[in-house]
Amino acid sequence: MxxxxxxxxxxxxxxxxxxxxxxxxxxxxxxxxxxxxxxxxxxxxxxxxxxxxxxxxxxxxxxxxxxxxxxxxxxxxxxxxxxxxxxxxxxxxxxxxxxxxxxxxxxxxxxxxxxxxxxxxxxxxxxxxxxxxxxxxxxxxxxxxxxxxxxxxxxxxxxxxxxxxxxxxxxxxxxxxxxxxxxxxxxxxxxxxxxxxxxxxxxxxxxxxxxxxxxxxxxxxxxxxxxxxxxxxxxxxxxxxxxxxxxxxxxxxxxxxxxxxxxxxxxxxxxxxxxxxxxxxxxxxxxxxxxxxxxxxxxxxxxxxxxxxxxxxxxxxxxxxxxxxxxxxxxxxxxxxxxxxxxxxxxxxxxxxxxxxxxxxxxxxxxxxxxxxxxxxxxxxxxxxxxxxxxxxxxxxxxxxxxxxERLLALPAQRRNLELQTVREQLKELLQLPADNELPSVPLAFDEKGDFAFESEEGMPITGSIHRFTDGRDVVRVCLAIGGMSGQGLEQARETGYDAVLAIHPRGTGPAAMEPACTFGMFEPEKASGYNARMLGRSLQGMRALDALTAISGLKRTPSFEQAEVTLYGQDEHALTALYAAVLSSDCHGLLAAGLLESFRAFAEAEAHRFESGIVVPGLLLAFDIPDLLQVLQPEAVLVERWLDPMRNPVHEGTSKR
The missing domain is CATH 3.40.50.1820 (Alpha/Beta hydrolase fold, catalytic domain)
Structure with a gap:
């Protein structure tokens, strides 16, 4: 006392x-x-x-x-x-x-x-x-x-x-x-x-x-x-x-x-x-x-x-x-x-x-x-x-x-017969995203080092880099790595037949993360920026999905990339951003998730979790869950390398689809 x-x-x-x-x-x-x-x-x-x-x-x-x-x-x-x-x-x-x-x-x-x-x-x-x-x-x-x-x-x-x-x-x-x-x-x-x-x-x-x-x-x-x-x-x-x-x-x-x-x-x-x-x-x-x-x-x-x-x-x-x-x-x-x-x-x-x-x-x-x-x-x-x-x-x-x-038990264990267009409309609303015609459509410009930058929204620059595996001819297959990709991952992408890997870092993540000290010890920047977005009628996860969607839009307008098949890659939190973008973009041909949360139902039931708070999307579980979203994608276009529980522990060993 x-x-x-x-x-x-x-x-x-x-x-x-x-x-x-x-x-x-x-x-x-x-x-x-x-x-x-x-x-x-x-x-x-x-x-x-x-x-x-x-x-x-x-x-x-x-x-x-x-x-x-x-x-x-x-x-x-x-x-x-x-x-x-x-x-x-x-x-x-x-x-x-x-x-x-x-x-x-x-x-x-x-x-x-x-x-x-x-x-x-x-x-x-x-x-x-x-x-x-x-x-x-x-x-x-x-x-x-x-x-x-x-x-x-x-x-x-x-x-x-x-x-x-x-x-x-x-x-x-x-x-x-x-x-x-x-x-x-x-x-x-x-x-x-x-x-x-x-x-x-x-x-x-x-x-x-x-x-x-x-x-x-x-x-x-x-x-x-x-x-x-x-x-x-x-x-x-x-x-x-x-x-x-x-x-x-x-x-x-x-x-x-x-x-x-x-x-x-x-x-x-x-x-x-x-x-x-x-x-x-x-x-x-x-x-x-x-x-x-x-x-x-x-x-x-x-x-x-x-x-x-x-x-x-x-x-x-x-x-x-x-x-x-x-x-x-x-x-x-x-x-x-x-x-x-x-x-x-x-x-x-x-x-x-x-x-x-x-x-x-x-x-x-x-x-x-x-x-x-x-x-x-x-x-x-x-x-x-x-x-x-x-x-x-x-x-x-x-x-x-x-x-x-109790609320979770009242929800259906799985939604069946979901239609892609209906899911897209619901997901866009849940993520609080702008209309498709409001997305920037500016081609990506690479410098001599392969670095590039674009604005996903006015005043919101996103940086990235390209790793080419071909000599500059038209690209057939490209992997857009949300949150970046390790050296081993790049080598696997080359061996798998990708012509290039583009890595971007959504706002507030990786090298684009805010310094922890910026709140003077009052709060974590991830939560603070998420709550700021919430008061503004936005969602932090939605903003990051927008970064990915804008990157896809820009890539498809970039010379030698216009006809490329785009596969989205993401690990852990970024796997969710990649999943949302894959569902929402008609220009996405595949999804590769290296560590995907098993479900938000498990997240909501858990006594603790080790994921960043920015992954929370208000009202998401009322509409669908992660397995439901995977349903609307073509099975052959989805590869989940590893499923994670809310504590980031592997749920299924080995490589699995869906």
């Missing part, structure tokens, strides 16, 4: 301030071609939404804009899991002298339970104002020191407080696969991404499940007889700030909102540290024109406090711009005095002075006198073991994993 202390605050502050030392490297990282491409898309998005905001000049337009962003945000969240109907069970009560802590299990969706603590004073005259505290990405969830400290501070000031373990945290942690470095549980962020990958293949995402949790928690809070439903606020830090802003924009039962260390300008955040946790990157969020400030606007005219830290990795310049945008809308809605900003001179964290500013805000809004002296012994806050609702190690997120497996 981590309790609040001055020493911890000082240590955390030094750690958070250290991120500033890394910032001189930012511009170097932005020289990377894929990063530059994302920068352009992010800048285009920002200019478009700011241009739209310029047209909001009066109250009528502001009201229309607020409704627009509310609708867009609900569209980004999408359909929620089924409501469990408000079932909740009291598991015990802690007597803390002047206040109680009820230990509660809330059923948020059928079969899914959130473990929660409800803090409330013993002495009260009638219903009290209440706060819903959302947890950030602390593994301890509701038992994390600064969250417990805030609950106690608030209850000592006359509030009731409900806080609960988010999915993947506290008593809902996700177990690691056996033999995983001796650890028992996944880290919170890793758990969120892991679960989101599985849900994504089934056309869902973790953010919708977390929103269902939020709504269920609010419903339970309002059901308590100690609570005044007219005085209910939400707050939280970091990931908890995200959820505070989300539900503040989503649910009108909330009367005041105070997200901490979250609200900033999205493009500024993406430029600094790239995209973050799964539920913070809702599908199509940017494509719908939304930014963090819109979450504030959607809550207007509710009292709203944006709480920020000067030295946060959530950029302070973005906080300023988000506040200015929100302030304009609040002013047009004649509620300017209801929106405020507070900034602490620290790094990322739910600091004591930040918590005090938040509590003063709620006291002012709900007409409660702020108690300056609370006589709290921070070294004796309730410990994690005391706050457990079920029992140490008993409550895990196996329930959500079980739901995923």
């Amino acid at each position: 981590r309790t609040y202390s001055l020493q911890e605050e000082q240590a955390n502050r030094r750690r958070e301030l250290s991120y500033i030392d890394d910032y001189p490297d930012i511009e170097r990282f932005h020289r990377h071609p894929f990063r530059r491409y994302l920068d352009r898309l992010n800048a285009d998005y920002l200019v478009k939404r700011k241009t739209a905001l310029k047209g909001v000049k009066d109250k009528e337009a502001a009201l229309a804009y607020r409704q627009q962003v509310r609708d867009a945000f609900r569209a980004a969240v999408g359909p929620l899991p089924e409501d469990a109907g408000g079932n909740a069970f009291l598991k015990g009560t802690l007597d803390q002298g002047s206040y109680w802590i009820d230990k509660v299990c809330m059923e948020t969706a059928p079969g899914l339970f959130a473990t929660a603590n409800f803090y409330y004073p013993k002495q009260r005259n009638g219903p009290l104002p209440a706060l819903l505290l959302f947890c950030g990405h602390a593994n301890e969830g509701k038992a994390y020191g600064s969250y417990v400290a805030f609950c106690v501070e608030a209850v000592m000031n006359g509030f009731c407080v409900l806080t609960f373990d988010p999915i993947g945290q506290g008593e809902r942690r996700v177990p690691l696969a056996e033999g995983s470095s001796g650890e028992k549980w996944m880290e919170a962020v890793a758990a969120h991404c892991f679960l989101d990958e599985k849900l994504s293949l089934l056309g869902e995402h973790l953010g919708a499940y977390m929103m269902r949790d939020n709504i269920a928690a609010l419903t339970y809070l309002l059901s308590r007889p100690e609570v005044d439903a007219a005085r209910v606020g939400v707050t939280g830090n970091s990931g908890g700030g995200t959820m505070s802003a989300y539900i503040g924009a989503y649910d009108d039962r909330i009367k005041a909102v105070a997200p901490c260390c979250y609200i900033t300008e999205l493009r500024s955040l993406l430029y600094r540290i790239m995209a973050q946790d799964a539920e913070q990157c809702l599908p199509g969020f940017m494509a719908l024109g939304l930014d963090h400030s819109d979450l504030v606007t959607a809550a207007a005219p509710k009292p709203y406090l944006i709480s920020a830290a000067m030295f946060d990795f959530f950029p302070i310049d973005g906080v300023r711009d988000a506040f200015i945008e929100s302030k304009k809308l609040y002013r047009l809605l004649e509620a300017e005095e209801q929106l405020d900003l507070s900034v602490v001179m620290k790094g990322h964290g739910f600091w004591h002075d930040m918590r005090e500013q938040v509590l003063r805000f709620f006291c002012r809004v709900f007409e409660v006198e702020f108690a300056t002296e609370k006589s709290i012994d921070y070294e004796r806050l309730p410990a994690e073991a005391e706050l457990l609702c079920v029992g140490a190690g008993d409550a895990t997120e196996d329930a959500l994993l079980s739901k995923v497996k």
